[in-house]
Amino acid sequence: xxxxxxxxxxxxxxxxxxxxxxxxxxxxxxxxxxxxxxxxxxxxxxxxxxxxxxxxxxxxxxxxxxxxxxxxxxxxxxxxxxxxxxxxxxxxxxxxxxxxxxxxxxxxxxxxxxxxxxxxxxxxxxxxxxxxxxxxxxxxxxxxxxxxxxxxxxxxxxxxxxxxxxxxxxxxxxxxxxxxxxxxxxxxxxxxxxxxxxxxxxxx
Amino acid sequence: xxxxxxxxxxxxxxxxxxxxxxxxxxxxxxxxxxxxxxxxxxxxxxxxxxxxxxxx
Numbered sequence: 513x514x515x516x517x518x519x520x521x522x523x524x525x526x527x528x529x530x531x532x533x534x535x536x537x538x539x540x541x542x543x544x545x546x547x548x549x550x551x552x553x554x555x556x557x558x559x560x561x562x563x564x565x566x567x568x569x570x571x572x573x574x575x576x577x578x579x580x581x582x583x584x585x586x587x588x589x590x591x592x593x594x595x596x597x598x599x600x601x602x603x604x605x606x607x608x609x610x611x612x613x614x615x616x617x618x619x620x621x622x623x624x625x626x627x628x629x630x631x632x633x634x635x636x637x638x639x640x641x642x643x644x645x646x647x648x649x650x651x652x653x654x655x656x657x658x659x660x661x662x663x664x665x666x667x668x669x670x671x672x673x674x675x676x677x678x679x680x681x682x683x684x685x686x687x688x689x690x691x692x693x694x695x696x697x698x699x700x701x702x703x704x705x706x707x708x709x710x711x712x713x714x715x716x
Numbered sequence: 717x718x719x720x721x722x723x724x725x726x727x728x729x730x731x732x733x734x735x736x737x738x739x740x741x742x743x744x745x746x747x748x749x750x751x752x753x754x755x756x757x758x759x760x761x762x763x764x765x766x767x768x769x770x771x772x
Contacts, residue, residue, distance in 0.1 A: 587723065622768075631771045634764035641757050650754075657758050661765025669769065696767035702726055703760050706734040710753060713738025 533615040534670050538663040540619025545659025546652050548624055552642040553651025559644065571644040572715045578640055579708030582633030583701040594630045601628060623659045631693070634700045637707070 559568050585592040601621050606614040621627045625635040638658055642651035740746035741753065 587727075629771075632764050632767050634760050634767075638757065638761055638764065654757055654761055658761040658765045661762040662768050663765075665766045665769040693767075693770040696763070696770055698723065698726075700760065700763050700767055702730045703756070703763060705727060706730045707753075707756050707760060709731050709734030710738040710741070710749075710756070713735050714741035714750070714753060716742070 529611070530670065533611045534667060536612055537615040537619035537666065540616045540621075541623035541663035542619075542656065542659040544620045544623030545625070545655040545662070548639070549642050549651035549653070549655025549658075550648045551651075552639060552655070553645060553648035556643040556646035556651070557648070559646055568644055568646070569715045573712055575637065575640045575644050576708045576711030576715070579637045579704045579711070582636055583704035583708065586633050586697050586701040586704075592633075594633070594636075595626065596630050597624075597627045599629050619663065622662065625655070625658065632697060632700050634704060637704055 559571055581590070581592055584590050585594075601618050605617045608614070609617060625639060630636065635658075638654060642654055645651065645654075737746065737749050737752070741749040
């Protein structure tokens with residue numbers, strides 16, 4: 513995702529253009545995240561209630577187990593399938609609609625969560641959790657949080673690239689961020705184990 | 717201590733906290749815990765969203 517930063521600001525020659533391109537990306541990303549969360553929550557509303565407290569025990573237990581499994585997969589203890597729509601967002605979008613249309617399209621595509629290769633399995637847990645909660649408002653809030661975090665995280669990066677205008681320093685910045693990937697993966701995996709085990713024990 | 721050992725220790729600690737918390741929620745002796753199950757996914761959502769920046 514950090515690689516899309518360059519595309520977002522390559523043709524933005526002044527601050528207003530940078531703001532517009534980045535703003536469109538952020539709006540697209542948050543918008544689709546909200547829609548995905550709402551739809552999943554609405555679909556989950558049709559799940560039968562099997563517990564005494566309005567909780568689908570079976571579905572929630574499965575999501576808890578899924579969280580533990582994917583956390584172990586993130587830690588390379590086991591391999592699990594990682595469905596996604598396309599490996600990366602097409603560069604053709606940027607060529608065709610640059611810079612504003614592409615910023616909006618990239619944001620909208622990435623906000624779904626499953627569009628590009630899923631490096632952090634937390635996304636699968638979030639989508640499944642929205643579904644089993646069966647509450648569109650909760651789904652929208654949860655996926656909205658994901659969308660906001662994902663969209664806003666790009667802000668300092670695009671600003672740095674826009675300000676530096678130097679390919680070398682931008683690449684150094686990109687490398688520094690990419691270097692943190694494994695650490696981030698471990699932290700997310702541990703949170704997923706905590707959540708997964710907590711969910712399984714609380715509903716069984 | 718090797719990375720693998722530290723990782724395993726972290727998993728055990730987190731799993732222990734999760735199972736104790738989950739059991740307390742199940743027995744209704746930890747009411748705030750059930751709220752935590754609502755809130756923690758938001759923390760995960762935030763972390764996952766920010767972490768996605770570190771991918772190509």
